[in-house]
Amino acid sequence: MASISSPTMLGLLHLVAVFLTFSTAHSVLDCYTSIFSFGDSLADTGNSIRESKNAQFVGHFPYGETYFHRPTGRFSDGRLIVDFIAQELGLPYLPPYLGSSSDRDFHRGVNFAVGGATALDAAFFQERGIRNELTNNSLGIQLRWFKDLLPSLCPNPPDCGDIFRRSVFLVGEIGGNDYNYPFLQRRSLEEIRTLVPLVINSIGSTVDTLIKYGARTLVVPGNLPIGCSAAYLTVLESPRGEDYDPRTGCLTYLNEFSNYHNRKLLQELDRLRALHPNATIIYADYFNAAMGFYRSPRHFGFYGGAITACCGGGGPYNYNTSAKCGYQGATMCDNASSHVAWDGVHLTEAAYRWIADGLIRGPFFSPSIETPCLSLGSRDHSYYE
């Protein structure tokens, strides 16, 4: 009896009470327990490799060379931004939705992202004669997969709310392919600009639906600077010097296009924030995180240059549509970590790692992610010195 009235014990009880009050009032400060990811090849951890068209190249070395030492279906030499985010949150790498049955343990999250996927449905491009031969698994299909999964994720519907409240929903990057296909098939800039509001609408309505299903933390990335991509620099090579940014060598009008998409996306996110004050909608600024590499490649250890691809079949940017990475005729550079560009479209693990760091600890998540559970493991790796 003596102990319960002792000052120490009372103090301890009080602390526990304060802690309990604090943790229920600020439930966002819980650890996240799962991640649900939607998107395209920037986030695909093994879905599109199940589709024969993609398996032809991403299923071969040197994809996966640096980190996993085998092709996993990731469009890089190693890990992706989503892998680093999972790692930072103390979660395992996300299993792909279309993975093998032994891999279908989704209680800590699942990845619906598919390489080649578009925000708009495949039929949209088919009607306009824009070729998309890689996949029909657009954002809408991925959202349907999510809905199909609910009965097994939370057989008791109220449990969904509990799970989703402590989940991060990564919606994108998506939309890049909606522009890649027509740009690389040389459609006009004017025509492609008309797609932007439709793409934004598709992303926005997906975010809105997920919030209605109980999502509370959503991360929505913008587009990368496509004017710095070896594929664009090669296919849309310009004879006019003034089309290029003299500092970076990137095609300025294409980066302006990415910025246009990103500005429209930000407006849409603001609209959704006003509609859903309880949800935290985080914009992930992939564009500016990556622009740092093109402006100051050596600062990040990119001594191989920022715009020349590590893996490719020759040409000024080591990007050759007749010998893409993973196909015959392509070769890999000595050290992928000294390059930003992996295969001319996707980035290297080293670049993705810097971006993830710049999101989680740097200024490129807005607002920043609130969780007491960030892994301290990679503090040595900081976007800003």
Ligand SMILES: *[C@@H]1O[C@H](CO)[C@@H](O)[C@H](O)[C@H]1NC(C)=O
């Ligand atoms: C996409 O759907 C169309 C029409 O159903 C089909 O012809 C095409 O083969 C599909 N593409 C892929 C990559 O599955």
Ligand SMILES: *[C@@H]1O[C@H](CO)[C@@H](O)[C@H](O)[C@H]1NC(C)=O
């Ligand atoms: C928002 O959060 C508050 C406090 O947790 C809750 O009372 C309210 O019902 C929530 N509103 C919606 C629309 O979920």
Ligand SMILES: *[C@@H]1O[C@H](CO)[C@@H](O)[C@H](O)[C@H]1NC(C)=O
């Ligand atoms: C590869 O490049 C990275 C980044 O510049 C550097 O830190 C690393 O030492 C290089 N590795 C080798 C084997 O040269």
Ligand SMILES: *[C@@H]1O[C@H](CO)[C@@H](O)[C@H](O)[C@H]1NC(C)=O
């Ligand atoms: C592109 O690849 C093809 C097929 O391997 C090859 O014949 C051609 O020389 C390459 N072009 C350049 C610019 O390296």
